[in-house]
Amino acid sequence: MADPEIKSYEPYHESRSAAVTESRPAQAVLMAIAFAFLGIFLLLPLIIVFHEALAKGIGAYTQALVEPDARSAIHLTLLVAAISVPLNVVFGISAAWAIAKFEFKGKAFLTTLIDLPFSVSPVISGLVYVLLFGAQGLLGGWLKMHGIQILFAVPGIVLATVFVTFPFVARELIPLMQEQGNGDEEAALSLGANGWQTFWYVTLPNIKWGLLYGVLLCNARAMGEFGAVSVVSGHIRGLTNTMPLHVEILYNEYNAVGAFAVASLLAGLALVTLVLKTLLEMRYGAELAATRGH
Amino acid sequence: MEVRVANVRKEFERFPALHDVSLDIKSGELIALLGPSGSGKTTLLRLIAGLERPTRGKIFFGDEDASQKSIQERNVGFVFQHYALFRHMTVADNIGFGLKVRHGPSRPPAQEIRRRASELLDLVQLSGLEKRYPAQLSGGQRQRVALARAMAIEPKVLLLDEPFGALDAQVRRELRRWLREIHDRTGHTTVFVTHDQEEALELADRVVVMSQGRIEQVGTADDIYDTPNSPFVYGFIGESNALPVKVENGEIWLADRPIGLAAPHAPEGDATLYFRPHDVELLDGCSGCIAGTVAASRRVAGTRRVELEIGGQRQRVEIELPVGHPAAQKSRVAFRPGRWKLFPAA
């Protein structure tokens, strides 16, 4: 049995390291492995992206970004994100509200459905849209009759992006709202607030950090999605190419500077997302802790 | 504002939380809903507020049928058990919320709202804390802010769910007195839920005792304590003794001896006799009494509690004696209940 008298004389850090069983060298090795791994798989590619992008100087770099096809790809990516992220916010809040605050039949089913895009390969998601809206697809004939173009056009890209991103906001908010319960909303109603005021003044402020976090992740995915979008886009240059698709095309054409220049924008987006995410977690860690679902 | 609950039944997915409950609350009255956990107190309070709709029955505010009105239309102040203060708003904004969300001309200007909030903070003795956030307040202070917020909308009825439930005993007693004062000053019709009988009996004008979704008894503290009308109330409020007895020829018999109590209207046969330990009359001789041997005796504050074993079955009852009473020294004590009640045998 340990003698508490003796123990209390030991300096604080000594007694701490006694509880950690690994020796100093072992710790160093473990940390080295972790950092080496991160370096090789994350940091190195990032450096290479920027290095390659700037290989022929800053002039070639900006040239690659302002060239019409690149601009159209950037434009399309921003458009897709601008449509799918707000849709996601509306859907995410509605779904989270329904699941967290009401009891209804099929609730478990809805919860499972929300997770579906996480468990299905994005390529499959894209193929589903081809089967639905393609010329031979279920709705293909009807769409053609009415002159509506979905596949190989912007609507198809938006649909595919919405599909692959729709769990982000909902998954972030469901545990948060479940934890908070109905109390605040009931209090607001009892004070005379209507439904909209209750949402705006009480619910939204209560979930805003979780929501922001979800939006951030959702946006990163919406701009970066490749698989599903690749299947439905048709790769029409200057028309249906998003940034990730444009990168691929340029790369296949041995236009390294062009490919990496556009890729550097995506990498920059990832870095900004990472920094914002870290800041959010640092400041509102407690509120977000409940939401570490994935 | 009078509130009348008329034959209300409430089911949650078939499970009846309230069976046919009726209750008249007078204007300006302070009423307590008292009962064990799960007896339906919160459910009744939420039905009055409009947070739940009755499965059957009606709720009237004055002469108006409020049953189909929404909670906003009912204009009630509700204080939640865990306060439900808006954590991202300051104390002043919390209190002013009910005024801020009003529409049109009934919405006071921002400055007026601030003034009202400060006034209410004075009333709940928290002047100067306008700028604090709920997280920066103690439990008792949050409780008061919640009350001020509920009163800001000038409610017709004030409803409080276990207002002091989460506080320690000292603060509880303080706030209890304070709530009574506020009530007397503002005159709101007030209903509060509690499962602390001391709190209910001390604070309320009338107490509603509930059990298993039913109202057992409604009355003043004296009514409830001195003349309980059911075995449940006898057992739940204060202390009591229950003895199995028989009624024959209009008299009460314990084993095969009459105990000197007449029950001319009780049905013949087995019954249970209920009485309070302090409501007894000590006797010397025993021709018609309850007699028992002293099994234990202990001093409780200003009195002495004596436990007696009675009859062949060694039934135990407890009675209270004055401290210096000679009977406490004897090994056998005879007595007769002063106030008592008979209920059919369980």
Ligand SMILES: Nc1ncnc2c1ncn2[C@@H]1O[C@H](COP(=O)(O)OP(=O)(O)OP(=O)(O)O)[C@@H](O)[C@H]1O
């Ligand atoms: N939303 C609900 N859904 C299903 N059952 C409920 C619901 N609310 C209450 N009940 C049930 O109704 C009964 C009465 O509950 P209620 O909350 O009114 O009790 P209470 O007297 O307030 O108890 P406590 O002192 O523990 O707060 C309980 O059996 C409870 O399980």
Ligand SMILES: [Mg+2]
């Ligand atoms: Mg309750």
